[in-house]
Amino acid sequence: xxxxxxxxxxxxxxxxxxxxxxxxxxxxxxxxxxxxxxxxxxxxxxxxxxxxxxxxxxxxxxxxxxxxxxxxxxxxxxxxxxxxxxxxxxxxxxxxxxxxxxxxxxxxxxxxxxxxxxxxxxxxxxxxxxxxxxxxxxxxxxxxxxxxxxxxxxxxxxxxxxxxxxxxxxxxxxxxxxxxxxxxxxxxxxxxxxxxxxxxxxxxxxxxxxxxxxxxxxxxxxxxxxxxxxxxxxxxxxxxxxxxxxxxxxxxxxxxxxxxxxxxxxxxxxxxxxxxxxxxxxxxxxxxxxxxxxxxxxxxxxxxxxxxxxxxxxxxxxxxxxxxxxxxxxxxxxxxxxxxxxxxxxxxxxxxxxxxxxxxxxxxxxxxxxxxxxxxxxxxxxxxxxxxxxxxxxxxxxxxxxxxxxxxxxxxxxxxxxxxxxxxxxxxxxxxxxxxxxxxxxxxxxxxxxxxxxxxxxxxxxxxxxxxxxxxxxxxxxxxxxxxxxxxxxxxxxxxxxxxxxxxxxxxxxxxxxxxxxxxxxxxxxxxxxxxxxxxxxxxxxxxxxxxxxxxxxxxxxxxxxxxxxxxxxxxxxxxxxxxxxxxxxxxxxxxxxxxxxxxxxxxxxxxxxxxxxxxxxxxxxxxxxxxxxxxxxxxxxxxxxxxxxxxxxxxxxxxxxxxxxxxxxxxxxxxxxxxxxxxxxxxxxxxxxxxxxxxxxxxxxxxxxxxxxxxxxxxxxxxxxxxxxxxxxxxxxxxxxxxxxxxxxxxxxxxxxxxxxxxxxxxxxxxxxxxxxxxxxxxxxxxxxxxxxxxxxxxxxxxxxxxxxxxxxxxxxxxxxx
Numbered sequence: 135x136x137x138x139x140x141x142x143x144x145x146x147x148x149x150x151x152x153x154x155x156x157x158x159x160x161x162x163x164x165x166x167x168x169x170x171x172x173x174x175x176x177x178x179x180x181x182x183x184x185x186x187x188x189x190x191x192x193x194x195x196x197x198x199x200x201x202x203x204x205x206x207x208x209x210x211x212x213x214x215x216x217x218x219x220x221x222x223x224x225x226x227x228x229x230x231x232x233x234x235x236x237x238x239x240x241x242x243x244x245x246x247x248x249x250x251x252x253x254x255x256x257x258x259x260x261x262x263x264x265x266x267x268x269x270x271x272x273x274x275x276x277x278x279x280x281x282x283x284x285x286x287x288x289x290x291x292x293x294x295x296x297x298x299x300x301x302x303x304x305x306x307x308x309x310x311x312x313x314x315x316x317x318x319x320x321x322x323x324x325x326x327x328x329x330x331x332x333x334x335x336x337x338x339x340x341x342x343x344x345x346x347x348x349x350x351x352x353x354x355x356x357x358x359x360x361x362x363x364x365x366x367x368x369x370x371x372x373x374x375x376x377x378x379x380x381x382x383x384x385x386x387x388x389x390x391x392x393x394x395x396x397x398x399x400x401x402x403x404x405x406x407x408x409x410x411x412x413x414x415x416x417x418x419x420x421x422x423x424x425x426x427x428x429x430x431x432x433x434x435x436x437x438x439x440x441x442x443x444x445x446x447x448x449x450x451x452x453x454x455x456x457x458x459x460x461x462x463x464x465x466x467x468x469x470x471x472x473x474x475x476x477x478x479x480x481x482x483x484x485x486x487x488x489x490x491x492x493x494x495x496x497x498x499x500x501x502x503x504x505x506x507x508x509x510x511x512x513x514x515x516x517x518x519x520x521x522x523x524x525x526x527x528x529x530x531x532x533x534x535x536x537x538x539x540x541x542x543x544x545x546x547x548x549x550x551x552x553x554x555x556x557x558x559x560x561x562x563x564x565x566x567x568x569x570x571x572x573x574x575x576x577x578x579x580x581x582x583x584x585x586x587x588x589x590x591x592x593x594x595x596x597x598x599x600x601x602x603x604x605x606x607x608x609x610x611x612x613x614x615x616x617x618x619x620x621x622x623x624x625x626x627x628x629x630x631x632x633x634x635x636x637x638x639x640x641x642x643x644x645x646x647x648x649x650x651x652x653x654x655x656x657x658x659x660x661x662x663x664x665x666x667x668x669x670x671x672x673x674x675x676x677x678x679x680x681x682x683x684x685x686x687x688x689x690x691x692x693x694x695x696x697x698x699x700x701x702x703x704x705x706x707x708x709x710x711x712x713x714x715x716x717x718x719x720x721x722x723x724x725x726x727x728x729x730x731x732x733x734x735x736x737x738x739x740x741x742x743x744x745x746x747x748x749x750x751x752x753x754x755x756x757x758x759x760x761x762x763x764x765x766x767x768x769x770x771x772x773x774x775x776x777x778x779x780x781x782x783x784x785x786x787x788x789x790x791x792x793x794x795x796x797x798x799x800x801x802x803x804x805x806x807x808x809x810x811x812x813x814x815x816x817x818x819x820x821x822x823x824x825x826x827x828x829x830x831x832x833x834x835x836x837x838x839x840x841x842x843x844x845x846x847x848x849x850x851x852x853x854x855x856x857x858x859x860x861x862x863x864x865x866x867x868x869x870x871x872x873x874x875x876x877x878x879x880x881x882x883x884x885x886x887x888x889x890x891x892x893x894x895x896x897x898x899x900x901x902x903x904x905x906x907x908x909x910x911x912x913x914x915x916x917x918x919x920x921x922x923x924x925x926x927x928x929x930x931x932x933x934x935x936x937x938x939x940x941x942x943x944x945x946x947x948x949x950x951x952x953x
Contacts, residue, residue, distance in 0.1 A: 156864065156891040162877045164603070164646035166633035168677075171612055175626045175674065182617040185221050186610040187601035187651040192225060198593035199229060199513075199567055204538060205592045207568040209518070211577040212597025217653035218571050219472065219515065226470045226513045226569070233468035236511030239460040240264065241498050241559055242416055243453055245423040251457075251498035253560040254412050259463035264413065265456035268420070271403055272454050275424055278395040279431040288391055295383050319358065392428035396421065420454055452499060459483075459503045460510065468512035473505035476516050477524045481505050481531055483542040485557055501559055506531075506540050509566050518572030518580075531568070535590045540564045569595075600648040603640060607649055611636050611656075618657045624664040630677035635659060638684060641876040644844065659683055691730035695849075698734055703856050707794055709735050710823035711857045717741060717815035719905070720826035721792075721807035722850055722865065724842035731842060733849025735826050737793040738804060740811035744935040745787030749774070749812065752791035753799045760800030769802070770809045772833035773898075777925075778932050780917055785936040788812050802830040803840035810901055817927040821905045825893075826850040827866040835898040839870040844877055851881050851890055859884060864891030866904055899925075 173179055185192050191210065198208040212218050238261030241251045256264060282288060319332055332355055400421040407413040424431070462469060473480060483504035487496045505514055521527050526545060534540050540562040570591060577594065580587040601607055612632045619626065627635075638659060642650035650656065659680065666686065667679035701707040709720065717740045724733050751767040753759035759767075767790070775784060790808050792799055806829040814821045828846050829837040840846075847865045854863040872894055884890035895901045899910035902924055911923020919926035 156893055157872065157875075157885070159882050159886040161872060162875050162882045162885060162892065163637065164640055164876065166608060166636040168629040168633040170605070171608065171629045171632060173612070173629055175628050176612065176616045176619055176632065177626045179613055179616040181620070182610075182613040185225055186614060187607070187649070187653075188221065188597055191595040191597045194593055194595035195222065195225065195569070198569075198595070199226075201593075204535075205590050207535065207570070207591045208593045208595050209570045209572065209577050209580075209591045210595040210597060211572055211574045213573065213599055213652065215652045215654040216597050216599060217651075217657065218597050219517070221653070222515055222569055222571065223470060223472055226515070230468035230470050230512055231466060233512065235467070236462045236465060236469050237460075238262075238458070238462055239503075239507065239510070239562060241457040241459055241501050243455075243498055245419050248497065249557060251501065251557060251559045252412075252416065253562055254410075254416060254456075256410060256413065258465065259461075260410075261456070261458045261461050262463060264407070265458055267403055267406070268454060268456050269451075271399055272424075272451055274399050275396045276431045278399065279392055279424075279428055282391055282395040283388075283428075283432045288387075291387055292384065295387065388428055389425050392425045392431075393421075396424055424454070452497075455499055457499045457501055459501065460507050462511075469509055470513045470515070471505050471509040472515045474517060474520070475524075476505065476521045476527050476531075478526045478530050478545055479504065481516075481521075481527050482534065482540070483507055485542060485544050485559075487556075496557060498557065498559070501542060501557065504540075504542075506534055506564065506566060507562065510540070510562065511565055513567045513569065515569045515571065518570040518576050521570065522576075532586055532590060534564055535568065536586070537561075538564050597651070599651055600643050600645070601651050603636075603643075603645075603647050603649045608636050611639060611649060614653060614656065615660055618660045619664070622661060622664075624661065625667065625673055625675055627660075627663070627675040628677075631663060631675045631680050634677040634680040635663075637876070638680070641844065644841070644874045644876065646873050646876060659687075662687065688730075691728060692732060694725070694727050695730075695732040695734070699852055699856060702735075702853055708737055709853055710737075711854045711863055712860070713823050714820035715823055716818055716820050717811055718823070719807045719811045719814070719821050720823060720850065721804040722826050722828040722846035723801075723804065724845050724849075731845050733842065733845035733847065735850045735853050736795065736804070738790065738807050738811050739793055740788060740790045740808065740815045742786060742788045742812065742815040742931075744785055744938045746785060747787035748784070749786075749788045749790065752789055753795070758795070758798050760798055762802050763799050763804075766802030766805035766830060767808065769831065769833055770805060770812065773809060773831065773835055774812070776833055777835070777913075778929055782933075782936055784932060785938070786816075786932060788815070801840075803828055803842075805829075806831045806837055806898060806901060809898055810905060813898075813902060813924065813928055814906065816931045817906075817924045818931075819902075819906045819908060819924055819927065822907070824854075824860070824863040825866060825905055826864075827901055827905070829866070829868040829871075829895070829901075831898055837868045837895050837897060837901065839868045839874070843867055843871045843874050847875075847892065848878060848881055851884065854890065855880075855884075859889040861889050863889075864893060866893045866895055866901055869894040869896040 191212070195208055195210065198206050210218050210222055235258040238256045238258060240254050240256070240261045242254055244250050244252045254261075254264075400417055404414050404417050407417070481504045483506070484502050485496055486500040486502060487494045488500065489495075505516075516531075521531060542557075542559050544556045568591075574596070615627055615632050615635060618624070635656065636649065639649040639656060640646060642652060642655060662683035663675050663680045666682040667675040670679070672679065698707065702709045710718075711720075719738050720735045721738045722733055723736050724731050749767055749771045751759055751764060754764050754767065774786070778784060790811060792804075807827050809831055810821065810827065813819075826846075828840055828843065830840055831837055847867070850863075850865050875892070881890065885892065893904055895904065899912075902908070902910045906924060909920070909923050911919040911925040913919060913925070919929060
């Protein structure tokens, strides 16, 4: 038979504690010595200049910011409360301060096609100046046009041109009149033009006189009338041609006059913006349009807006307005935009509409920017969850990043839901680094289900929740406290308060060697500590104020915890903290309600009897057991078979359950307690009820670390304290969890006074010995166990079960043969 080795007890040391002995008070929490921090108050500390605790995340962030090319955007992932948004914003602002100046952007009227406004890009701070300059230009143009068109010289030129037409009209009328007289016709003017009428002695002939004419005379008269009509039409054509020529000359005169009036004004402005070719082109188009529409400036009266096809025809001044879309005049370096409400329009921009005579219309002055416009040339920080929750925002963001161009498209028109008139503004070239902030689950979900995600967000910046606790990082924690104080205008903290915050950081990290990087929670503690200090009239925040803030935060959240403790004291929840019982053990679990976690003791019971069912988990049978808990129970079965089933198959039926548990049970941190409860029932060895245990177990009986060890210990301590501490009570924890102990001061004081104990173990046998007071017994070479040991009693019981099963099997066979 193969010899099996078991771990020896009471020889291995962990942090100065022998296995089987109670942990010393100094090992229950890692205390920060205020004197070792090197300052008396935070006023002595310098400003925090760099991000602390996240070297991996910010190296990735830097890489994403430095790399050029499409798709090098960043997804920053980490747990909520780690201060990702604030840290990233501050880091980007420091980086952006030395970045290139962003451009200003504006939309102007496209005079050839108002449906497609033109985009202008200008150096930082120039857009508002251009709008102001154009506004002044239009006012000056209006003044100059009105002045020159009311001048005597213009009137004289206009009269000269009009006189030519009048002279021609008089000459032609005289010629036609003479010709008509010579041929016995009268030339009469009517509202409809010139009319030829037969005459007698220079007077129009009467109808009866015409009727009296012979047929030959009538034919001659008609012939003359036809000849005269031709001459009249010839004259009319000459007059009309001369009139058209006059109109053209008048129009040319108006254009030349208007151009003369404004040309020097526009040229002066073009000279000012000579380095900006698009602006110069726009000013040329503006000049041509003013000249073409000079009549709108002449009388100074503006026509009301009216609908003309696709857009609203606006008044003359608004027609030449400059719609400043993005003004970066107040921006030093590249822009950093944090958009916390990334709806489609807040990201992509929108085109507003006006109701004119019952119609919904728009124009280029109603184009509004989105966050992508404002961040162009810099950085845009977005919460990933909100982008995904806002309908069409994610698709719009992806399209803009993929095309590297920003098109303002009305969502209703794009979806075919609206048929209202809209615009097609010229797209804006997009050069922006986008940082999405979300949880790890969201990142991996997008990675698995969105094929474009990894192409557009190639850099993952993962925020760690922990950092090493060293003298240097404790100093960095102090600098962070200083930064929060400065940002919020709080009173200074003394070194005892900072030391207490550092200890709380280790508590959040559940480690004596680590600090939490969930700086959002630390910042909340700093602000609340300052609040309680100020409420007491203190000008300096000390450790007592920090403790008050921690206690107050607990008090706000621990109503359910206190109610459960009351139920234990009242006897509604059955928990014994004294005496002994077979097959009954106090396990420890952690409940989390609304972000507040607390420990509570839970009674586990086990029954055993002969049979072939093995270990049956009542929680699983009742569909209250989660998969990890079920795995722990199956591991127990593996341990029992490995230790006690080497010579013969086990004949065992066992039932285990969490008493008075009506919710789902998940996790394997109670598997050690479940196994010891079964072993106690098999050995008929009573277990101490003044001791609770937590820890998971593997198939070889090794105790493994669990989470929430501080809350679990404190939960059992609270139960024992309410029942009365007697110096015998305590908690058994995995040896590996000693480094995670950051217990509250009440527990540490009770341990120091000998009223409570913490015992570390590394094997199931060590737990059995602590709970029963009996030697578990190591396996011998022949596979047996020492006489009187717990393991020997267990093996004997299992052999009796096997014999009983064999006897029952023979009896059944005999009964069948007798039949």
